[in-house]
Amino acid sequence: MLEIDNLSVSYNSEKKSVHALGPLNMQISSGDIYAVIGPSGCGKSTLLNVLCGIIKDFEGKVLLKGEDLSPKKHNIGFIPQNFGLLPWKNVYKNCMLPLKIKEQPIDSAVKERAEYILNKLNIGDLKNRYPRELSGGQKQRAAIARTFIMNPDLLLMDEPFSALDALTREEAQELFIDIWNQYKTTTILVTHNIEEAIYMGKKIVILSHCPGTIVKIIDNPLFNTENLRQNEDYLKLSESIRSIIKRGWKI
Ligand SMILES: Nc1ncnc2c1ncn2[C@@H]1O[C@H](COP(=O)(O)OP(=O)(O)OP(=O)(O)O)[C@@H](O)[C@H]1O
Ligand SMILES: [Mg+2]
Incomplete structure (x- = not known):
């Protein structure tokens, strides 16, 4: 369980203070996947930066599995918008990097898991390629593989699909949902895209304008439905989210 309790973040400089996020309260059960949408500048990336430990200066409490969230104690996977692959390492070495940083053993079980995940994401034969030799979609899948291989307690994604064309x-x-269904990693996905939120989110969190607070949490009845994109209810749900946005991110 991830507990976010009265989280509030401000950016302070000598001249001014910007209240960027909160107060925010959320409880995310282990094995859930939350899609977060909200207007530009409402604090979505700020939230992920708190959860992955980049921002340490915040008010409130964030607990993962009952302990103060910390990248030292917990395994936190983060897929940034630009995929975050190191250009001088090939796909396989990029995938093993989080384990190396954490000084975790790369034994035969890990290697088997890596092989399985890379194949499942259709990049098994690209292991020796460098990021510059990959398409956008392939880089993206390498970044997804890397996080699932490290078996994180929490997976964070900041608009991970936004650089890809519609079909890719x-x-x-x-592919992500397919592999997620297998490992059920607790995930928070930030997106600008309503359809993506409905496709990917078991729960959909709608945030207000800056400083972002929760407007609504939708329990998505359509999550994991087959042929979702052709489903009539899919259009109805996306229309109801669109109407919240048209009202200025208010209900
Ligand atoms: N380092 C910083 N110093 C001061 N203000 C900042 C800083 N980083 C972000 N902000 C401000 O904090 C607010 C939240 O920013 P954040 O990047 O979290 O928004 P976002 O929801 O991710 O936006 P987008 O959808 O455009 O990516 C914005 O008003 C932004 O201008
Ligand atoms: Mg952002």
């Missing part, structure tokens, strides 16, 4: 994006979303 849908394919990447489908």
Whole structure:
């Protein structure tokens, strides 16, 4: 369980203070996947930066499995918008990097898991390639593989599909959900895209304008439905989210 309790973040400089996020309260059960949408500048990336430990200066409490969240204690996977692959390492070495940093053993079980995940994401034969030799969609899948191989307690994604064209994006979303269904990693996905939130989110969190607070949490009845994109209820749910946005991110 991830507990976010009265989280509030401000950016302070000598001249001024910007209240960027909160107060925010959320409880995310282990094995859930939350899609977070909200207007530009409402604090979505700020939230992920708190959860992955980049921002340490915040008010409130964040607990993972009952302990103060910390990248030292917990395994936290983060897929940034630009995928975060190191250009001088090939796909396989990029995938093993989080384990090396954490000084975790790369034994035969880990190697088997890595092989399985890379094949599942259709990049098994690209292991020796460098990021510059990959398409956008392939880089994206390498970044997804890397996080699932490290078996994180919490997986954070900041608009991970936004750089992809529409078809590659849908394919990447489908591969992601397929592999997520197997490992059920607790995940928070930030997106600008309503359809993506409905496709990927078991729960959909809608944030207000800056400083972002929760407008609504939707328990998504359509999560994991087959052929979702052709489903009539899919259009109805996306229309109801669109109407919240049209009202200025208010209900
Ligand atoms: N380092 C910083 N110093 C001061 N203000 C900042 C800093 N980083 C972000 N902000 C401000 O904090 C607010 C939240 O920013 P954040 O990047 O979290 O928004 P976001 O929801 O991720 O936006 P987008 O959808 O455009 O990516 C914004 O108003 C932004 O201008
Ligand atoms: Mg952002």
